[in-house]
Amino acid sequence: MATPILSLRQVNKSFGPVHVLKDVNFHAYAGKVTALVGDNGAGKSTLIKCIAGIYTPETGEFLFEGKKVTIAGPRDATALGIEIVYQDLALCDNLDIVHNMFLGREEKSGVTLNESHMESLAKKTLDGLSVRTVKSIRQKVASLSGGQRQTVAIARAVLWNSKVVILDEPTAALGVAQTEQVLKLVRQLADNGLAVIVISHNLNDVFQVADNIAAMYLGTMAAQVEKKSVSPSDVVKLITTGKSEAVSGTTK
Amino acid sequence: MSEQITIEKSLRDWASRVKAGQVGALPAILGLLVLCIAFSSQSSVFLTPGNFANLLTQAAAITVIAMGLVFVLLLGEIDLSAGYAAGVCGAILVIMITEMDYAWYLALPASILIGVVLGAFIGYLVAQLRIPSFVVTLATFLAFQGLLLLLVSEGGTIRIEDPTILAVQNKNLPVTASWIFFALTAGVYVLSGLWKFARRRKAGLVDNLFKFWLIKTAILVSLGCLATLALTVERSNNPDLVSLRGIPFVVPVILVLLVGATFVLSRTSFGLHLYAVGGNAEAARRAGINVKMVRISAFMICSGFAAVAGMIFVSRANSVSPTTGGSSTLLYAVGAAVIGGTSLFGGKGKVSDAILGGLVVAVIDNGMALLGYPAGIKFMVTGGVLLLSASIDAFSRRGATAT
Ligand SMILES: Nc1ncnc2c1ncn2[C@@H]1O[C@H](COP(=O)(O)OP(=O)(O)O)[C@@H](O)[C@H]1O
Ligand SMILES: [Mg+2]
Numbered sequence: 001m002a003t004p005i006l007s008l009r010q011v012n013k014s015f016g017p018v019h020v021l022k023d024v025n026f027h028a029y030a031g032k033v034t035a036l037v038g039d040n041g042a043g044k045s046t047l048i049k050c051i052a053g054i055y056t057p058e059t060g061e062f063l064f065e066g067k068k069v070t071i072a073g074p075r076d077a078t079a080l081g082i083e084i085v086y087q088d089l090a091l092c093d094n095l096d097i098v099h100n101m102f103l104g105r106e107e108k109s110g111v112t113l114n115e116s117h118m119e120s121l122a123k124k125t126l127d128g129l130s131v132r133t134v135k136s137i138r139q140k141v142a143s144l145s146g147g148q149r150q151t152v153a154i155a156r157a158v159l160w161n162s163k164v165v166i167l168d169e170p171t172a173a174l175g176v177a178q179t180e181q182v183l184k185l186v187r188q189l190a191d192n193g194l195a196v197i198v199i200s201h202n203l204n205d206v207f208q209v210a211d212n213i214a215a216m217y218l219g220t221m222a223a224q225v226e227k228k229s230v231s232p233s234d235v236v237k238l239i240t241t242g243k244s245e246a247v248s249g250t251t252k
Numbered sequence: 253m254s255e256q257i258t259i260e261k262s263l264r265d266w267a268s269r270v271k272a273g274q275v276g277a278l279p280a281i282l283g284l285l286v287l288c289i290a291f292s293s294q295s296s297v298f299l300t301p302g303n304f305a306n307l308l309t310q311a312a313a314i315t316v317i318a319m320g321l322v323f324v325l326l327l328g329e330i331d332l333s334a335g336y337a338a339g340v341c342g343a344i345l346v347i348m349i350t351e352m353d354y355a356w357y358l359a360l361p362a363s364i365l366i367g368v369v370l371g372a373f374i375g376y377l378v379a380q381l382r383i384p385s386f387v388v389t390l391a392t393f394l395a396f397q398g399l400l401l402l403l404v405s406e407g408g409t410i411r412i413e414d415p416t417i418l419a420v421q422n423k424n425l426p427v428t429a430s431w432i433f434f435a436l437t438a439g440v441y442v443l444s445g446l447w448k449f450a451r452r453r454k455a456g457l458v459d460n461l462f463k464f465w466l467i468k469t470a471i472l473v474s475l476g477c478l479a480t481l482a483l484t485v486e487r488s489n490n491p492d493l494v495s496l497r498g499i500p501f502v503v504p505v506i507l508v509l510l511v512g513a514t515f516v517l518s519r520t521s522f523g524l525h526l527y528a529v530g531g532n533a534e535a536a537r538r539a540g541i542n543v544k545m546v547r548i549s550a551f552m553i554c555s556g557f558a559a560v561a562g563m564i565f566v567s568r569a570n571s572v573s574p575t576t577g578g579s580s581t582l583l584y585a586v587g588a589a590v591i592g593g594t595s596l597f598g599g600k601g602k603v604s605d606a607i608l609g610g611l612v613v614a615v616i617d618n619g620m621a622l623l624g625y626p627a628g629i630k631f632m633v634t635g636g637v638l639l640l641s642a643s644i645d646a647f648s649r650r651g652a653t654a655t
Contacts, residue, residue, distance in 0.1 A: 074540075090538045094531035094599035095524070103528055104539030112519040116455035123457075 147178030315610030320557025328598025339577030342562030367559025
């Protein structure tokens with residue numbers, strides 16, 4: 001397999017006496033979708049928060065594009081080109097699509113907002129994702145459907161020439177058609193060359209969209225494998241017991 | 253795309269926005285229209301130039317407080333002490349000029365600065381300690397009332413004789429200057445709008461709102477022209493003795509505040525951040541916005557506006573008293589902002605809403621007084637109108653999220 005764009009080695013994270021991440025290894029590859037699966041409380045959210053710089057692990061190594069890096073805060077992660085789409089999306093309903101995409105990082109000319117520049121960039125990004133579902137990018141986010149909101153949140157993440165995009169349960173709140181649309185979008189991000197990490201509970205989604213599957217079990221990385229080498233039942237075993245006969249030679 | 257379709261489309265866009273609950277200023281405009289028609293049919297005085305000028309000066313102070321309140325309301329917060337902040341700052345202005353002999357151009361900035369500091373104090377308690385603004389400003393409401401009482405001393409009033417301060421509410425622009433003022437305002441408004449659309453077109457963005465803007469601008473400019481015409485007519489009962497013509501000085505004062513505040517809210521990052529914090533504070537925080545600073549700044553701006561309103565109060569009354577900015581002032585100001593279309597839930601509103609709402613409140617006050625209704629009825633009607641606007645607000649919020 002190619003060299004990963006992002007690698008975590010032997011990461012440990014505790015909250016007080018609770019040892020949440022135990023010697024976790026994890027890799028994300030440019031152009032690939034890596035699904036992060038695991039039961040509730042397995043440590044998925046904690047792991048991505050370490051990547052995003054929200055938590056700092058006690059021990060462990062981060063390699064980004066082959067070089068050792070430290071991610072001490074959210075700004076470090078953003079500077080490397082790592083973006084997160086949170087499960088609750090973190091959109092402002094009362095702002096339009098353009099303003100949501102640029103919130104906190106507005107384009108300015110002098111002291112004033114450069115609205116037309118932001119609008120063109122937002123349009124280009126949305127067009128690049130071949131999303132044609134929104135009527136106007138000046139409409140308020142409140143008037144969008146769940147899938148459209150997810151699209152806006154994803155578009156915001158890829159707007160910044162980001163290299164790694166992490167999505168936390170992107171389809172959890174969506175219907176069938178919208179799930180399909182978002183999964184297509186996830187696939188496309190990877191096809192555009194991004195490293196995509198998707199947390200998901202839905203193995204159907206995982207098998208439809210992922211290239212690699214990383215399964216966590218009680219704070220350990222049970223296995224990170226290529227999708228084509230496993231069956232859904234193998235993954236279920238990994239999630240529930242932490243091992244599976246089918247997965248011996250994992251890419252740890 | 254043909255012209256016909258563009259107009260139709262822009263109207264349809266607008267209609268769907270109204271249906272989606274983004275009614276904006278529409279109810280206030282309709283309300284103002286209905287009130288004006290009703291009062292002018294009942295009273296022969298209501299629609300005279302004299303009463304019109306009177307109405308503007310009556311509405312001025314409350315409108316300015318309401319404009320400042322918009323910043324706080326945008327965050328979903330409230331400042332109950334804005335009225336007495338106006339009183340305190342007005343008292344400081346009068347004391348500095350009358351008792352300490354400072355020039356107005358030193359005393360006025362000083363009183364505004366003190367307003368801003370009061371706002372910073374409130375903002376700190378709300379943003380840093382997360383005490384609900386309702387409670388903090390209820391406390392400062394009492395405290396400022398007490399402070400005003402101490403400054404002015406019970407039962408007393410302090411007169412102000414500074415001609416510049418008095419001119420704001422008692423003098424008018426000369427007729428020629430009034431027309432120049434109108435032409436300048438209209439010109440800048442039209443040009444800045446045209447410039448915005450030209451820039452967008454250059455960036456390759458199509459617009460279906462241009463026709464809509466044209467119609468709106470035509471209506472606004474005609475109304476402005478009509479108002480200037482009415483205000484430049486002689487309105488003195490005894491023109492030989494004293495002539496009374498021109499736009500009251502307070503109008504350009506409010507206009508400058510309006511332009512400045514609208515610029516900040518609609519063209520700068522800070523303005524966008526205010527809306528963002530009001531819409532979803534957590535999302536704003538994750539986007540890297542300094543939510544605390546935004547909150548504190550909003551309260552500072554609100555109290556700064558209140559200080560300007562304090563100046564307008566003392567200019568109109570020629571003095572400051574322990575009740576300046578008291579009684580129904582704050583409630584009328586909140587009413588003005590909400591009636592104009594600012595949401596009490598945060599995230600939605602414009603400074604121009606406050607002007608529209610301020611006019612509605614003043615028209616009710618003025619019209620009912622002309623018709624001889626007692627103050628009790630006036631309060632009840634204004635309260636009813638506020639309740640109606642708040643209901644429209646709550647209702648349109650539901651419309652906006654039901655998708
Ligand atoms: N901030 C925290 N403080 C203490 N314990 C935490 C904290 N965040 C997560 N945990 C614990 O860490 C474990 C893993 O949680 P999490 O990463 O959210 O799991 P997942 O996202 O896989 O469901 C859980 O047992 C949870 O209780
Ligand atoms: Mg989780």
